[in-house]
Amino acid sequence: MSESEKNENIPEASARKGNSNTGNTAKSEEDFNLAAIYVSDAQYNRNVYFDTSPQAVRLYMLYNHWALKVLLYFFMLVNLSLAIFEDPAVYPLPIWATMLVEILCLLIFTIRVIHYAKVILRDKFWKDPKNICIIVILTLTLVDMIIYGALKAANYYGVRWSRVLRPLLLVNVTEGRQLRRAFRSIRNALPQIFYVFLLFMFSILIFALMALKLLGKRGLTNINGTPYFTSYLEIMFDLYVLVTTANSPDVMMPAYNANFFFAVFFIVYILINTYIFMSVFLAVVYNNYKKYLKEEVRQLVRAKRHKMVRAFGVLQEQREEGGEPVVTQASWNQLVRLVQPNLSNAHRELLWSVSDDKNQGAIASHFSSRQILDIVFILRVLRLIRVVDSIKRFRTIINTLIRIGPAILTFGQLIIVVYYIFAMVGMELFKGKVKFYEQSSTDPAKAYCGNPLLNGTDFAKLNYCKNNFNDVVSSFILLVELTVVNQWHVLSSGFATVTHISARIFFVLFHVIVVIVILNIFVAFVLEAFFVEYSVDKSDLQTSLERKIEELELAVAQEMMEDNLVNAMETIDNDLGGSQSAKPNLPSLMFKIASKRYRTVDALLQRIFEADLDPEDFAENDDPEATGNENFANPLFSHA
Template sequence: MDNHIESYKPSQSTKSNDSNLLNDGATRIVRSRTVSFVKNENGGEMVTIDLVNQPEAEERTGQTVMNDSDIYLAATYIIDAVETRNYQFNTDPGSLRNYHLYNNRFMQYVLYFFVFVILMLAIFEEPAVNGLSMPYWSTHVLELACLAYFVFRMRHHRSFTPRRIWWTDAKNIILVVAISVMCVDMILMTVLVETGVIEKPFRWSRMLRPLFLVNFPEMREIRRSFRNIRHSLNEILTVLILLFLILFLFALLGRELFSDDDLKEVLSSEPYFAHYIENIWELYILVTTANSPDVMMPAYDWNSFYIVFFVIFVLLCNYIFMSIFLAVIYKNYRKHLKNEVQTSVFLKRRKLAKAWDILKVTVDSKFVLTWERWRAVMKFVIPKHSDMQVHLLWKVLDNDDNGSVAKWEFLRIVDLLSVKLSTINQSMPFFQKYMATCYNSTLSEFICKYVKHRYFRFFFDFVIMINAFLIIVKVDEAEWYFLGIFMFEILIKMYVYGFYKYFKSAWNVFDFVIITVAFVISAIEEVVQQTSKDFTEPTLDFLLVLRVLRILRVIGGIERYQVIISTISNIGPSILTFGGVLFVIFYVFAVIGMGIFRRRITFYGYLPDNAYTDPTQLYCGTGIANFTKSEFYNHHYCSNNFNDITKAFVVLFELMVVNQWHVIADGFVLVTHKAARIYFLSFHIVMVVIIVNIFIAFILEVFMVEYSLSKSKYEGAIEKKIDELGLGVDLTEENQDKKSKPVKLDKLGLVSNAEGENSTASDKRPKDPGIRFRIGKKSRNVQLSLQAMFEGELDEENIGPEGLEDNDDLDVDENEPIAYTLNNAV
């Protein structure tokens, strides 16, 4: 659903349609304001807008004429609430026009493109990916183009934002500083290269590029995640400090216990637990379990009683302290997540309250919203919805059917508009329409009945499982038979349902692509014997394995798994948001890693498999003979280096997995200095200890919400109203499991009402228009689910603290977490 309004003034066709829709007798609900131009004494021009006959809210009635600019402004507030936008903007016509242009989808996609380009430039800059290096001036040109668009975007944002607000927004200040620093850095690099001072300087300012992925207003989901992390850091750092105090204590205790026994490290002649700083490092690795039981073996071999030291340490730090650490993270993150979500609720309600003040009229001494005004504003809010859909949504809000909506009902409009409502055209299949005699024959009816039966699906599910088994045991002779069976399934479904309905299913599209490509490649392989085996066989095998993914349909048909699969799919977008958080942190650490460790280690092969002719290639290019004795070299880790950004990302991913992370760290310590451990320790603390645990806390929270709330309240209300109006899709026909039932007719004359006639329900049964509605399949917005969880704790008309204008303005300690139950989640 595209909720964007392209421009301030509607097109001529839109004006014509609105005029036909909104004319009711001799009275128009909407009319344009008159604008006059006058010159002041200094010769300048001034625009004045005629506000005559614009009564106060108390004086407005259902017959009061309403300005199109007022409707447009009210629609803007509603769209902002639906899109969870928190922009502050001037409401004059010029600013409002710029505001909607700023939120144009195309403009946003261009921004995403330039953010992607500036981040990907690291692939082509020094140190570049092998074979992709570009001259420094060419990357500078591309970077300047990106920065130019960012400046344009910021200037555009400034055009509709009050000056004081724009310059006090930390996001804008950060962007201005980042752009300035990067421009200065490019100038300095150009001077250094052209004067020959440095041949290939390293640009540290690339660390600032992820700021563009966070601080533009469009990136609010990623920014919200970072804001919650920032707010949670105080308590997290307190616990982290306590953890290191325990490490310091046990490191000192270990030195006093083991240093006098003249023990040696495993595979080393270094004294065991004799150096205090080394002890802290080894014990921190033990907290991650990566060096267990290696670190304890020298002491255990010397004296079995020493195992008590390590058992106490592991139980205290790994099982007790780290569990408490996760609990503290979850508690604080949930508290700040609640603050964040409730602030979003407050801001959403303020937007809707502004729209309400514009739209409300007085009926029987009460402020209400009438059907005519609802219809007028919805033409701007959801322009792609049909009149029937607009009327259906109104019937859900106006549940008591009194022709008006109160404020508390209007404030729920976001939940209503967030439900995806699909229009289903009950058209005839292609073959039924153009080959009616054949399609309606007795044999054809029998085929259609069988294909629509659930046992048809069960049969092919069984065939898929047999095919999967034969692929596992490598019985290739039967593949042509299975390809033929699956091609037959595709063709018979197209015949029964028609091309439109067949390709409406994503699974059918998947089947069609996989089976068709596999069939074509198999045919080519049979006909052209000279076809390269290296290409056709691996490709065909890959497609055959992909075909087995249809087993997921079998799993999806089991009720116990449907809720879990649905929950995972619903939280998918939020998982991608955290993927953006991970990318930002990876990018910053990758740039730092390349600056410190580039070309320190390079993979040239390993002796004796590779006979080196260039002495600089010895020992993975380190020039250190003892490097071959390290675990890093013996585990063949030399491909794990920081010689370009792609390899740096791989190394960081391996560090995030934790296993053997200390071996990777020790490899780079050997070629630099022990101070390099600070880099790896910092990454582990930031990514593994903090970010991953916060990610787990978030998944726990949203999974509980999604698992408990299988359907939103308004999804159920809309489905109920669709059924009452007789406009629902016959689910038995859609599921193809049972014999189809006659399609219900429109009981309340909704079609006539949508065409501009009396909006009161009618008992007449008009001709079936062939259009039905159902709740569309769409990943639920997790933000809305979280709002549903926390909004129940707020009064219906609570709009938050005075002066609250943005999420950053709410005191992070204002709301204490409340125990989650299904009652306060609804």
């Protein structure tokens, strides 16, 4: 029997534990564990369709335990940090020491993969691209370690080429779904960006040819005495740098000094390429990012709602023969205790009051798909006495900054992955080419960074010697400087001087990927979050909760709250209840709906696209498990 058939028969399987035609059907601990897993998956956005056998459920609950996740990320950090101790090292360690630690990390990752394989069905495990990717990375890393160790034992030169694969483990672990979504955003935007980039490069080629014909034969020189605009490739690179404004106005001055009208050429170039094309890049990235992100959110919400439907299917009962299946309050309370054990009784009773708005003592099946899922969100975003910002004019800005907090962490991980890959490649290409000498050093080589080829170059004159790829820390700092863009052409020219002019491709590629693509995607996210702050109203469930709170006389008056930000859950103590102005029977525990802030990117994304999500897209029979679409596409293996 397939997994989808197993899951579709959950109600029947549960009913076999009791008599489905009688009043209450007894629910076992296994039923509640299974339902809790479904709700927890919906709550924490886990798009994993696991085996529903009791043993697999117990293994899945263990797999999602916070201690194992902390252990996984600890060894991820250790694995990435090995670059600090490997050649070229910040703190050198023997090869056998770093390899033993890496083997331990690989062993932990392998155990984690095996654990995951025990949770889901075998055919689905091997159809999941991220599992294949992890297995391939682990295998290639082990092969590389064996080859590298053998070469070093034989005193041959070896390259640890598998180090560039280390950050990809962070992308492909089950918990790395946010990072995978960021990579998919990049992948989906690349085709349209590529077309704009072709036009952009064509524009640079045309302007470079015009500059060569216009200025190449006038005998002009740069400030250092080198010929000015006589090499077509050099002109192309200088004009590309000019788009980033890093060499402005230096690149224009020889021509401008020769004739006032030559400045018109550069002004037109800057207008077309810096202001128009760079703006078009942002527009294309924003448009494609939003389009594909909305589809991802649609799939995310679809998976969430099916998880909730399945949780209802596990716990549903028939209180009378021929009656509608329901979830009783006792089952609901036990489920909430499993999912949110720290939730207060008053909080839980409030949520039940909203769910059972007709006081039937049970929740019918038609309520389970949308509203119960929303209540799961409320379990996370509802706060007691959240004080809104007192200065209204700053509220939008402050809320936007708080909104993008989780996104900053996600894009920070993305930047680290890209930085790590470029750092590993850069160290293999440029290590030892540039040397740094302390301030007190009297070595003559200090004037040219230990490489005679840099003698007299801007790189050496500006004392950029510490900007090198001699270890992973220096590499990361250099990559940050390249991200800022200023003087990046001097840095790239320095490394091109000590190696080959083609080394500039490395730096141009870094600029395109990080500055043009990734940072523009981040800007698009910030823009969308800012627009939503103006346009998104309260959800239907928030309104229902506020109405129920008012009916129960559990609301906190706005004037009773202090004018500051309270980010944790709080309660109004008995002092408030005992005040003279309060009602005699006013309970000590009060509620107020939280302001529109979100702890996770997923919650924010669903709120952003809530108005665009068509309920018909989430029909009950549109089951992702039945269609086999049990996992989002992997950015490294699947088609665009």
